[in-house]
Structure formats: structure tokens, C-alpha cells
Amino acid sequence: MKGKIYVTGLALATLSLLSCSRDNDPAPSSPAATNSVNDFVWKAMNSWYYWQPNVPKLADNFKNSADYASYINSKTPDGLFYSLLYDYGNTDRFSWIENNNTIIPASKIAEIEKLTGFDYAVYPKDNTNTSAVALVNYVIPGSSAANAGIVRGDIITKVNGSPLTISNYSQLSQDQFTITRAATAVITSTGLVTTDRAENISITKTNIDENPVAFYKKYNYGGKNIGYLVYNGFKSDYNDELNAAFATMKADGITELVLDLRYNGGGSLETATALAQMVNGNYTGQPYVYLDFNAKHNDEDGMDYLTNTVKTYNIVNGHPEQTGQQNVNSLSLSRIYVLVSFQTASASELTVISLNKYVPVTTIGNETYGKFVGSISLYDSPASDYTSYSTRNTAHNWKLQPITFSYYNKDKDPNPSGGILPTYDINPYRAINNIKEFGNVSDPELKKALELISGQTILKTAENPVTYSNRNLRFQPRNESKGLVIEDFESFSKRKK
Known part of the structure; x- marks a missing residue:
């Protein structure tokens, strides 16, 4: 049985020892003792935070100032963390800190093991x-x-x-x-x-281990075998279930796919790359996504490549442990239709902009969230520049998940200034009375995809008149924390070299 996972849909990032430590700056000149946990928070953020140059309190020389000890000692670890974020709530809407595997937002504690x-x-x-x-x-x-x-x-x-x-x-x-x-x-x-x-x-709220592979159905319209897959989170501990779903579709002779990412706020980079292979599979070894870190980590900038295998994991004590590896089941599709919404974010958006470089991606629904950044997990392990879980300081259980990189498709095309605009825009508010169980073709976005694929009119749905704007759509809180995470930083680094 799989272990408990994040309410956010993100698996914890397993980061291993880097070749050398960057935590070799001189000790602060102030004689005052510093809180060891807060010292870790500041130093890790100073090294890895993507917007570190934009935060005066994260400047390299601040650590050697007379104000350093008094500043970091005046706050709780989470209070310090959020005080160091750049334009929090606007530019950075995504970073968070954890203690004992519990996410601590800026204003309240949310039990990450519990879901409604x-x-x-x-x-x-x-x-x-x-x-x-x-x-x-x-x-x-x-x-x-x-x-x-x-x-x-x-x-x-x-x-x-x-x-x-x-x-x-x-x-x-x-x-x-x-x-x-x-x-x-x-x-x-x-x-x-x-x-x-x-x-x-x-x-x-109760303890729930949510399977993101939520629904699959096969349709036959216009003589075409069409698969409809609802996928709600790029969770590495369910890589095997995702791969199995593609095996089922392959056995069903699926030649067209409608991938529903409307409620998928992101997750594992490794899983997102594997999904691309499951869709097509003919571009093994080719570049898929480019990652850009801050200036202190330019040696980590580079491509992540498509591979024909995918790792499998279990979550043990809130941390992913690899259990094996599988060959990717691929449908060899020449195109794909993706349902999107304002809750489609990060790894889901990566799937649209990166996969579209290899096979045409038609998007249907609402403008996406617009999150083109990601993170690695940072632990109190200074010898590895705060990236090693195994050598972390076990005297406490604080862990950081700040934004550490931005991502682009393989051609490094500029990302949209907002979210991704859909090929076919369908306002979800207009469909509020037509949202039934998954797979019901009264769902106007699914209906549109099936009609585009088959060339047939699937179902005539009555339209309700709407004459006012509904663009002020709200993100539900649980999805705001989802993102893009590098699962194994050591392997990622080796793969690029």
C-alpha cells in the first residue's frame, strides 16, 4: 500500500549530495549566536532561491552584517522564510516551508496528509x-x-x-x-x-492517498478509437498507475487521446517527461524541457531529455523511495487534445508547451494558471549545499520548497505573460449545469474534443444566455500550492552533463 502524500499533489523531492558545497562563506562578523534552524533557512535561500538577487535581506553581504543575527533570531523559521520571498503573493505565489511533513502557509497550518x-x-x-x-x-x-x-x-x-x-x-x-x-x-x-x-x-478531513489517475473511458466515433483520461496530479509514487493506464489504452487500440488536465496543478518533472513518452515515444533521447536556475547555479542550467523508462516510487515517512523502473508504454500518437482550465498549472502547462514541439497539442477550455517555475527540496545539509535528504540534520524536521528555477520548452521560447490561451475557449461558468460524472458527453469541453476528432456532432447541448463577464475566476486554495518538482537532483544533474 502506498504511503501518504501531499495534499498539494507534489511528491517530496529526493535530492542527493552535490559534488561540492557552496556554504563556505566566512562566519557572520556579529558575535551574537544565531538560531540554527533559521541560519539554515537563510543560507539555503541565499544559495538557491530563484529571485535571490531581488531580495535585499538575501544579499551575500547581509550575512556578515551586524544585523544578521538579530534579524533571523527575531522570527520563527516559517516567519523568516516568508519574509525572504520576493513580492510574495504576486511574483512568487508558490514557495512554501514544511515542518514534520506539514506545509506551513504564511497565515495558517494546513494538514498535508488530510483531505476533504x-x-x-x-x-x-x-x-x-x-x-x-x-x-x-x-x-x-x-x-x-x-x-x-x-x-x-x-x-x-x-x-x-x-x-x-x-x-x-x-x-x-x-x-x-x-x-x-x-x-x-x-x-x-x-x-x-x-x-x-x-x-x-x-x-x-481524513487521511487520503489520492490516485491522480482518476478516470478512463474508451469511445468510438467516426470509426476512431478515442481514449479519455482524467489525470489530476503529476505524482511520482503513481508513475506505475499512469504507465498502466497507457498500457490499457494501448491494448484498447486507442489512436486518439483526450487528456483532461483541468484540475491538475502540477507535480513531478520526471513524471511530466514520462507522460510525453507515453503519448508519443518516438523521440527518445531528444530534449524536452530547459531549466534555468539563479546565477549561483548556472552549472545546473540545461535540458531534461526524453527517456524510454520511468522510475517507480513509494512514499515512506513523507519521502519518495525508488522501488523499481519500468519501460514506458507508448501510444505513438501523432496529435493530442488537452482539456485545460484556470486550475491547470506548472507541470500541466509544461506538458502543453513542451509536447507541442513534437506533436500538435490542441487545448480546449479556459486560460491556464500561468506557472512556469519549479523547485527542489532544501534540507539542513550544508555539506551538500542543502540538497541531501540522507545527510540532513535530524535534530529538526524543517524543509524548504522555494522556487529555484524557471522552465521553457526545448527551443527556449518565451513563456506567456499570463496563462496559456486555449485553442478553443469554453467558459466553464456557462457549463455549470452540464458538469456530470467524468466521461458524460454533456461536458462541453469533452464534447468539443470528441467532435473535433470524429468530425461528428456528438450531442446538442442547450446554451444559457450570459451577458456579463465571468473572468474573475477564483483558484481554490488547495491547488495554489501545486507545482513542478525535480524528484532526484543528482540524477537530473548527471543526465544533463
């Missing part, structure tokens, strides 16, 4: 951008939400007895809360009009 069991997106209910509803994207089997009867497509109108708003929707991430769902929902020219069910459903 449902993924959601929050939308403004009308033009006031105050009232809101939450649309349930999917429900994890066996979770508290599933046991309570919550299903994909449910519209949540109340949390803890109060109407849902842009201000209180974060209560949907509490350890315990109640919700009320809509009985009816009608889109009008001024917004969404709902009536509530007579219910007050209790939801409790």
Missing part, C-alpha cells in the same frame, strides 16, 4: 463579485465527501450555514465544516440564481 475528498473551483455568483458558489470538480472515492454523497457537478451555496462569498470560501479547507448544495441553478443575464436543498452536510 472533493476538489472545487470558486466562481462569482453575480456582478458584485462578492457572492459566490463552489463547483465540485471531482470527488475522491472513499473520502468523507464521497461518503456524504457529494458528486462531481454539485454546486455549493453555503459553508458553515452562511452563504458562500469570496471572503469565506476558505472555510471549505477547514478540518471540519458543513456545506449546503443547490437544488436548482439557473444562469440569467445578471448572474446565477440558485435554490438550496434542505440539508447541512458535515465534512471532515
